[in-house]
Amino acid sequence: xxxFRKILTLFLEFxxxxxxxxxxxxxxxxxxxxxxxERKKTITAEELLDLTxxxxxxxxxxxxxxxxxxxxxxxxxxxxxxxxxxxxxxxxAILAVITHFYTLFRTNVWVAAAMTGVRAAVVPIIxxxxxxxxxxxxxxxxxxxxxxxxxxxxxxxxxxxxxxxxIGAVCGIVICEVYKRRNGNAAA
Amino acid sequence: MLLLELxxxxxxxxxxxxxxxxxxxxxxxxxxxxxxxxxEEVSDIVGIAEMTPGPVGLNCATxxxxxxxxxxxxxxxxxxxxxxxxxxxxxxxxxxxRFKNSRRMTQVLVGVRPAxxxxxxxxxxxxxxxxxxxxxxxxxxxxGIGLLDALLLMKWKVSIPAVIGxxxxxxxxxxxxxxL
Numbered sequence: 256x257x258x259f260r261k262i263l264t265l266f267l268e269f270x271x272x273x274x275x276x277x278x279x280x281x282x283x284x285x286x287x288x289x290x291x292x293e294r295k296k297t298i299t300a301e302e303l304l305d306l307t308x309x310x311x312x313x314x315x316x317x318x319x320x321x322x323x324x325x326x327x328x329x330x331x332x333x334x335x336x337x338x339x340x341x342x343x344x345x346x347x348a349i350l351a352v353i354t355h356f357y358t359l360f361r362t363n364v365w366v367a368a369a370m371t372g373v374r375a376a377v378v379p380i381i382x383x384x385x386x387x388x389x390x391x392x393x394x395x396x397x398x399x400x401x402x403x404x405x406x407x408x409x410x411x412x413x414x415x416x417x418x419x420x421x422i423g424a425v426c427g428i429v430i431c432e433v434y435k436r437r438n439g440n441a442a443a
Numbered sequence: 444m445l446l447l448e449l450x451x452x453x454x455x456x457x458x459x460x461x462x463x464x465x466x467x468x469x470x471x472x473x474x475x476x477x478x479x480x481x482x483e484e485v486s487d488i489v490g491i492a493e494m495t496p497g498p499v500g501l502n503c504a505t506x507x508x509x510x511x512x513x514x515x516x517x518x519x520x521x522x523x524x525x526x527x528x529x530x531x532x533x534x535x536x537x538x539x540x541r542f543k544n545s546r547r548m549t550q551v552l553v554g555v556r557p558a559x560x561x562x563x564x565x566x567x568x569x570x571x572x573x574x575x576x577x578x579x580x581x582x583x584x585x586x587g588i589g590l591l592d593a594l595l596l597m598k599w600k601v602s603i604p605a606v607i608g609x610x611x612x613x614x615x616x617x618x619x620x621x622x623l
Contacts, residue, residue, distance in 0.1 A: 315527030346497020372614020427554020
């Protein structure tokens with residue numbers, strides 16, 4: 256019974272986080288910081304930082320991963336599942352309603368006019384986000400070649416993105432191992 | 444078996460994306476390959492997803508699911524996108540202390556990060572060719588709105604929802620009121 260109540264509380268807390276996740280994962284991390292680190296003291300700030308960095312290095316949505324890691328820590332696997340699903344429900348409900356109206360009104364002249372303006376904003380938005388990612392992305396010089404390769408494969412040969420990510424993963428391992436050996440030899 | 448296809452598509456998208464933005468090229472290619480969305484709709488959904496709560500990836504899942512199979516489709520797609528968290532990440536949670544310092548994972552990311560950037564750059568090129576062209580000619584109004592947005596975002600640090608709102612109003616003004 257106690258465990259059930261704990262899981263229910265987690266579910267409700269993460270549903271509340273889910274209502275305010277504007278602009279990706281960072282807003283839920285700051286909400287978790289306020290509730291769990293400062294008020295309930297269930298984890299420390301360092302532990303939350305560990306959870307965040309691990310969830311960013313795993314495949315999948317970052318916030319789903321953070322929810323799973325925290326929920327697992329508090330109440331085992333059911334806790335993790337409940338947190339991930341709780342977090343997803345509010346955005347799902349909100350977007351379902353929006354999609355419904357989008358489908359109804361997208362051929363309306365005024366809506367179409369507004370959406371043409373919004374579409375013009377999408378590339379600058381992505382660009383501004385990408386500029387923030389560039390700094391950490393090129394750890395070794397060959398990383399530039401990896402980016403150029405995937406760009407070419409994507410644009411010219413239309414290669415499926417799943418393959419591009421796998422190519423990136425293999426390149427990452429090879430690059431790191433080569434540099435490790437080379438540095439090892441230099442030291443010896 | 445539309446639901447299963449939707450689910451499986453988002454499982455693939457989930458497992459090959461690291462962080463919100465890197466999902467968009469994957470979503471684009473999956474949606475276009477199945478004919479579930481047009482390139483225009485993908486741009487619309489990125490705009491909508493940036494304005495509403497929730498990460499872009501899950502919002503795209505809801506949008507694609509709703510458009511193809513209604514609310515059940517939205518659930519199937521979201522569940523698919525969560526599969527990496529429910530499986531792979533749960534494993535990481537079990538062996539958290541060992542995972543925290545996993546060398547292999549760091550190495551993978553050294554390659555995946557630039558690969559994602561390359562993909563995103565490619566997607567931006569195709570989106571540019573789409574979003575600034577109306578009726579087969581370059582729309583200078585759209586280009587102007589885009590340049591203004593870039594300045595608002597990067598020079599004056601205006602928030603993304605505000606920039607989308609401004610662009611929508613400009614769109615209404617130029618294409619609705621003035622009928623360009």
